[in-house]
Amino acid sequence: MKKSLIAAGMLLGALSSSAMAVELNGNRVYEVTITNLTKGMYFTPFFVATHKKSPDIRVLRRGEIASEELESVAEGGDISGYQNLWGNHPRVHDNQSTQGLIAPGDTKMLRIESKGRYQLMSLVAMMLPTNDTVAVAQNVRFPKYGKKAFMLRALDAGTETNSELCHDIPGKCSDYEGGVGLSPDDKGEGFVHTSPGVHGEANLTRKDYDWRGAVGRVTVKFIH
Numbered sequence: 001m002k003k004s005l006i007a008a009g010m011l012l013g014a015l016s017s018s019a020m021a022v023e024l025n026g027n028r029v030y031e032v033t034i035t036n037l038t039k040g041m042y043f044t045p046f047f048v049a050t051h052k053k054s055p056d057i058r059v060l061r062r063g064e065i066a067s068e069e070l071e072s073v074a075e076g077g078d079i080s081g082y083q084n085l086w087g088n089h090p091r092v093h094d095n096q097s098t099q100g101l102i103a104p105g106d107t108k109m110l111r112i113e114s115k116g117r118y119q120l121m122s123l124v125a126m127m128l129p130t131n132d133t134v135a136v137a138q139n140v141r142f143p144k145y146g147k148k149a150f151m152l153r154a155l156d157a158g159t160e161t162n163s164e165l166c167h168d169i170p171g172k173c174s175d176y177e178g179g180v181g182l183s184p185d186d187k188g189e190g191f192v193h194t195s196p197g198v199h200g201e202a203n204l205t206r207k208d209y210d211w212r213g214a215v216g217r218v219t220v221k222f223i224h
Contacts, residue, residue, distance in 0.1 A: 026115040026116050027113045027114075027115050028113065028114045028115065028142070028222065028224070029111055029112075029113055029222075029223040029224050030111065030112055030113070030114065030142060030220050030221060030222055030223060031109060031110075031111055031220070031221045031223055032048060032096075032109065032110050032111070032112055032121075032123075032218060032219070032220055032221075033107055033108075033109045033218065033219040033220075033221070034046060034098060034102060034107065034108050034109075034123075034152075034216060034217075034218050035102075035105075035106070035107045035216060035217045035218075035219075036102045036103060036104050036105060036106055036107075036215070036216055037105075037211075037214060037215055037216050037217055038104050038127075038211045038215050038216075039104055039208075039209075039211065040104060040208045040209040040210075041104060041127045041128065041129075041130070041209060041211065041215065042101045042102065042103055042104070042127070042128040042129075042171075043098075043101065043102040043125045043126070043127060043128075043135055043216065044073075044077030044079075044101060044125050044126040044127075044128060045077070045079060045097050045098050045099060045100065045101075045125060046079075046097060046098045046102075046108075046123050046124065046125040046135075047073070047079035047082045047083065047095065047097055047123060047124055047125070048095065048096050048097065048098075048110065048112055048121065048122075048123040049082070049086050049092055049094065049095040049096075049112075049121065049122055049123070050092070050093045050094045050095075050112055050113065050114045050115075050118050050119075050120065050121050050142075051086070051089075051091050051092045051093065051118055051120055051121075051122065052091040052092075052117050052118055052119075052120065053120055053139065054091045056091070057086070057089070057091050057092065057122075058122075058138065059082070059122050059123075059124045059136055059138050060124075060134075060136065060138075060155065060157070060192050061192060062155070062192050062193065062194075063191055063192065063193070064191055064192060065158075065190065065191055065192075066157040066158060066159050066191075066192055067081075068081060069081035069082045069085055070124070070134070070157050070159075070192070071132075071157060071159045071182070072182065073124055073125065073126050073134055073157075074126055074132040074133065074134050074156075074157035074159060074160075075126075075131070075132050075157070075159060075160055075170075075181055075182050075183060076126070076170055076181030076182050077125070077126040077128070077170065077171075077181075078181070079097060079124075079125075082095075082124070083095060083097070091118075092118070093113065093114060093115050093118035094112050094113045094114070094115075094118075095112075096110045096111070096112045097110070098110055098125075101128070102125075111223065114142050119141055119142050120139045120140065120141055120142070121137075121139075121140045121141075121142060121220065122136075122137065122138045122139060122140070123136065123137055123152075123218070124136045127154060127215065128169070128170070128171055128172075128173070129166065129169045129171070129172075129173035129174070129204060129209065130162075130169065130195075130198075131160045131161065131162045131163060131164070131168055131169060131188075132156060132157040132158070132159050132160040132162070132188060133154050133155065133156050133157070133195045134154070134155055134157060135152040135153070135154060135215050135216050136152060136153060136154075136155055137150060137151075137152050137153070137218065140218075140220070142220060142222070143220060143221075143222055144222070145222050146221075146222060147219055147220060147221035147222065148219070148220055149217060149218065149219045149220075150217075150218055150220075151214035151216065151217055151218075152214060152215050152216035152217070152218060153194075153214060153215065154194075154195035154197075154211065154215045155192055155193065155194060155195055156189070156192070156193050156194070156195040156196070157188070157192055158188045158189040158190050158191045158192050158193055159183075159186075159187070159188045160183045160186045160188045161186050161188050161189075162188075162196070162199070163202060164198065164199065164200070164201055164202035164203060164204040165179075165202045165203055166179050166202075166203040166204075167179045167180060168180055168183065173203060173204070174203050174204065176203065197210045197211055197212065198210040198211075
C-alpha cells in the first residue's frame with residue numbers, strides 16, 4: 001500500500017512537472033473546430049491568429065471603412081493579406097488556416113498555439129456565394145483548460161454592392177462558374193456593417209442561401 005502511494009505521488013509529481021514545463025516553455029496548443037451552420041453557404045479558408053489585446057490588431061471595425069486585407073477576404077476569399085500583415089507582427093504569436101471550402105453542415109479542424117499574454121484568437125473567412133460577406137469572430141479568449149464554444153457572425157465588408165449577381169461573385173454560384181472576385185470600381189456601402197443576408201433579388205434565392213443568426217460554431221479545446 002505504501003509503495004502504491006509513493007508511486008502515485010511520483011506520477012502526480014511527473015504530471016505536475018510536465019504541466020509546469022509547458023507553462024514555462026510558454027506554448028499552449030489548442031485544437032480549433034469550425035462548423036458551418038448555414039443551409040446553403042460555403043466558407044472559404046479561414047485565417048486564424050492568436051494575439052495580444054491591442055488596438056492595432058483587429059480583423060475589422062464595425063462602422064468603419066474596411067481595410068485592404070478585409071476587402072480581399074470579403075470579395076475573393078484571399079487571406080494572404082492578413083497572413084503577410086500579421087505573420088511577423090510583434091503582437092501576434094501564431095497564425096494558421098483551414099484547407100479548402102467548408103460546406104454547409106461540415107467541419108474543419110486545425111491546431112494553433114498561444115503563449116503568455118497572447119491569449120486571444122481572431123478568425124475570418126468569406127461566405128460564398130455573397131458579394132462581400134465574411135464569417136468572423138474577434139478577440140475570443142482561450143480557455144485555460146478544457147474547451148469552450150462560441151459563434152461566428154456574418155458581417156458585410158461594405159466594399160461591394162450586394163447585387164447578388166453570379167458574375168459578381170467568385171467560384172460556383174447557382175449554375176454559374178467563375179464570377180469576378182475583387183471589384184475595385186465598386187465601393188459598395190462604404191463601411192463594415194451587419195450582413196442583411198440574401199434578399200433573393202437576382203441569382204441568389206432566399207430559400208437556398210439566406211440565413212438568420214449565427215452562421216458558424218467554433219469549439220476551442222486545450223490539448224497541452
